[in-house]
Amino acid sequence: MNQIKLAIIEDDELIQESLNDFFDAQPKIDCLQISASVESFLTALKTLEKTPEVILLDINLLGMSGIDGIPLILNELPKVDIIMLTTFEDNDSIYKALCAGACSYLSKKTPLKKIQEAVEVVYDGGSYMSPSIARKIVNSYAPKPSKSDVLTPRQKEIVTGIVDGKSYKMIADDLFVSLDTVRSHIKNIYKALEINSKAELIKKSYDNEI
Known part of the structure; x- marks a missing residue:
């Protein structure tokens, strides 16, 4: 069975540990790298033996923001799927992240099992949004009252x-x-x-x- 090769870019050590412990226990997923910033991830990428296929990316990071880092990541990994995992749920952050190249957007309130589901859905070619994020996207396209x-x-x-x-x-x-x-x-x-x-x-x- 091919494992999904995952990388995580997150600067909160407690969240890092929680995600790492959870994904280490999932036979379908191989967590290759956890970095605290986009810059450190791009440096570590040069030494990885395997190439990440899915990335969980925070927005508020040490150094540049996750949104600003998306083009740099995609420049190095054109085929990677990026899932935003963040506390930011405002329309502007969602729009900018998706326009920059993220394919999915999750709130950090999302349960770990749902995050795993998102990784698997994205790996299979789909997209995944937290319900609250999906509602915001739908509302942004709803006709405005005259x-x-x-x-x-x-x-x-x-x-x-x-x-x-x-x-x-x-x-x-x-x-x-x-x-x-x-x-x-x-x-x-x-x-x-x-x-x-x-x-x-x-x-x-x-x-x-x-």
Whole structure:
């Protein structure tokens, strides 16, 4: 049985030890190297008898960040699969890591068995994301609500009145509400649409943006 040749780049000694002990007990995986930085990994790579096929890579490392190190690693190991294993779950880090060449992204909260599963899935040509990461990626591609969706029916009625050239008092009379209520609605409309004037409101209406 061919073992998956794994390398780990992680600077936290407790996590290093935990991963090393776990993978040493897995017959399908051969942990070739554990490094605390991208720089030390690239140096150690020159002395390894076997070539890593999968790398678990942290972002916040000694020296350069894991994301900055991805192109350097891929330059030396063009066929290696890189799995980010990190505490960073923000959209910017996920996007930058995947754009740089990582094929999978895991939270450090991921159980060891799931990390093993990710290594095996990636080795077989797949990709693996922690559920929370996958949700962020899906949400980033979800259609964004249009500006009109952020206005209530009453606010849309007020916008129509303004576009028709009616005064606040006329709008209040038409809708059987107080002048203060109309002013309050208009303040909330400006905030929802991220505008500051009646002119901007009318322009957005003419441009079919609301």
